[in-house]
Amino acid sequence: MVKEDLLYTETHEWIKIDGKVATVGITDYAQKELGDIVYVELPEVDNELSAGDVLATVEAVKAVEEIYMPIDGIVVEVNEQLDDASDLMNSNPYDDGWIAKFEIASEDELEGLLDANEYKKLIGE
Amino acid sequence: MVKRTPFYNIHKKLKAKIIPFAGFEMPIQYPYGIVHEHRKVRESVGMFDLSHMGEFIVRGPNALDFLQKTTVNDVSELDVGQVQYSNMCYADGGIVDDLLVYRDEDYYYLVVNASNIDKDYDWLHSNLIEGVTLDDVSDETALIGVQGSQSEAVVQKLMNDNLSELKYYHFIHTEIDGTPVMLSRTGYTGEDGFEIYFTALDYAEEIWEKVAEAGQEFAIEPIGLGARDTLRLEMxxxxxxxxxxxxxxxxxxxxxxxxxxxxxxxxxxxxxxxxxxxxxxxxxxxxxxxxxxxxxxxxxxxxxxxxxxxxxxxxxxxxxxxxxxxxxxxxxxxxxxxxxxxxxxxxxxxxxxxxxxxxxxxxxxxx
CATH class of the missing domain: 2.40.30.110 (Aminomethyltransferase beta-barrel domains)
Structure with missing residues (x-):
């Protein structure tokens, strides 16, 4: 499932824009590929990250995957619920399974992200 | 060339996630996922396609001497119908592979890791002695594992032999619906369980379905290699x-x-x-x-x-x-x-x- 109102990356993160703040998570396709997610290493609030930096590390039973910062920004909030319930990323990847919110450094960078149609094409849906 | 087991189409139908493993296209997990599959085996019963494993037959008057030389456990302790866990080692003590040795009436049957089939065959062959033949029957052999506390109840429904008498690390020759199979009480999960070997590959899908049907009342499910690994590691x-x-x-x-x-x-x-x-x-x-x-x-x-x-x-x-x-x-x-x-x-x-x-x-x- 791909949600229409979100932006996407080629590395399977989704981004929701709300003014100056972006929320990021992994797509339904990504959670299915990973399987049962059993642990998430979250970033620290106030961390200033550049596009491509490791934002979080997600561990499934048999795999470890890094989640990348889609654009430059400063982390303002992390989803601490995932500490005890990382399976929310499997059951609800676009809502309760969000990973972090960050303040967007430059809105120009958003143009480099994929829209829903482009992402669907990428995953062959 | 990547190989497929006789159950490949069944895995596809069951919507397994299939990955290349040891030269085979194998199911790593089915839609419910590794944690669910793992619990299924711990709580009741699951079935596995293990046909990627390797099987060799060792025959001849000097078969025992040959296996005493090439494996580290004492094969002479084995009775007919008994299975032994062993290792093969290089001269420097490093491990060639770990394996099961089955003693049958007039031959020994070795079960080796899928990733080592060619290496093991070559190594055994290079150490072959007079009066022994070694045959790799891996490609002609299908293997279904049934593991979990309910496994005896499931497998018992498929045959008349009294399985409560089949001891751990022992095997019998029997039939499932007219197809000859070798059945051992062995496994790699820490639960009670059985491994069913057979060479009638044309009937492989039917036998899978028979096991699945017998397991229905215990809600048996297929288990992939992912849960096989977490189950074995917990032991x-x-x-x-x-x-x-x-x-x-x-x-x-x-x-x-x-x-x-x-x-x-x-x-x-x-x-x-x-x-x-x-x-x-x-x-x-x-x-x-x-x-x-x-x-x-x-x-x-x-x-x-x-x-x-x-x-x-x-x-x-x-x-x-x-x-x-x-x-x-x-x-x-x-x-x-x-x-x-x-x-x-x-x-x-x-x-x-x-x-x-x-x-x-x-x-x-x-x-």
Whole structure:
């Protein structure tokens, strides 16, 4: 499932824009590929990250995957619920399974992200 | 060329996630996922396609002598209808493979790891003696595992033989719906269980369906290689390529009980006697994370800031809900209760060495 109102990356993160703040998570396709997610290493609030930096590390039973910062920004909030319930990323990847919110450094960078149609094409849906 | 087992189309139909493994296209998991599959086997029963495993037949008047020379356990202790866990070692004591040896009436049947079939065959062949023939029947053999506390009830429905009399690590020849099969009470999960070998590949799908049908009342489900690995690791059963390989020996791998020094000569004996005399330098130990963190192969193990070893297997334990692993540590640190740290992404996470197994509630009928 791909949600229409979100932006996407080629590395399977989704981004929701709300003014100056972006929320990021992994797509339904990504959670299915990973399987049962059993642990998430979250970033620290106030961390200033550049596009491509490791934002979080997600561990499934048999795999470890890094989640990348889609654009430059400063982390303002992390989803601490995932500490005890990382399976929310499997059951609800676009809502309760969000990973972090960050303040967007430059809105120009958003143009480099994929829209829903482009992402669907990428995953062959 | 990647091979497919006779159950490939069934896995497709069941919507398995299929990955290349040891030269085969194998199901790593089915739609409910590894944790669900793992619990299924721990709580009731699951079925596995293990047809990728390798099978060799050793025949001839000198078959026993040959296996005494090429395996480290004492094959002469085996009765007809009995199975033995063993290792094959190189002259330097390094492990060629771990395997099962079945003693039948006029031949021995070896079951080896899928990833080692060609290597094992070549190695055995190069050590062949007069009066012995060695046949690789892997491609003609299908293998279904049925594992879990309800496995006897499931398999019993398929045959008349009284399975309550089939002991752990023993086997019989029987039939499922007219198809000859070899059935052993063996497994790699820590639960009671059976392995069903047969060569009538044209009937493979039918036999799978028969087992599935027999298991219906226990809600049997197919189990992929992912859960097979978490199940075996919770028991600290070694996996070739992770826990053991050509650069490890059975003594440091915790497989001392498999090596029978008093049975006469065998390949690797001299080297292993030297290891025994000089005391092992490192040991494969099981450890549990004290809190967060999941160990993975090749992570470094520390004690008080000093590097003492390397992780070989690691996962989140579905039964314990915590990270577990195995690793070789220097002999000064191998005692259970020893506090260690695992380096995960440049951070240290505390862990404790334990006594095996990790999961102690298994229904496996060891004796």
């Amino acid at each position: 600290k059963y070694p996996l070739y390529g992770n826990d053991i390989d050509k650069d490890t020996n059975p003594l440091e791998a915790g497989l001392r009980w498999v090596v029978k020094f008093d049975k006469g000569d065998f390949i690797g004996k001299e080297a292993l006697e030297k290891v025994k005399a000089e005391k092992i330098q490192r040991k494969l130990v099981p450890f549990v994370m004290d809190g967060k963190g999941i160990p993975r192969p090749h992570y470094k193990i520390f004690n008080d800031g000093q590097e003492i070893g390397e992780v070989r297997s690691g996962t989140m334990s579905p039964s314990l809900g915590i990270g577990i692993g195995t690793g070789y540590v220097h002999r000064n640190f191998m005692k259970s209760g020893t506090q260690i740290e695992i380096e995960i992404r440049d951070k240290m996470y505390p862990a404790t060495i334990i006594k095996p197994p990790f999961y102690k509630e298994g229904t496996v009928k060891s004796n």
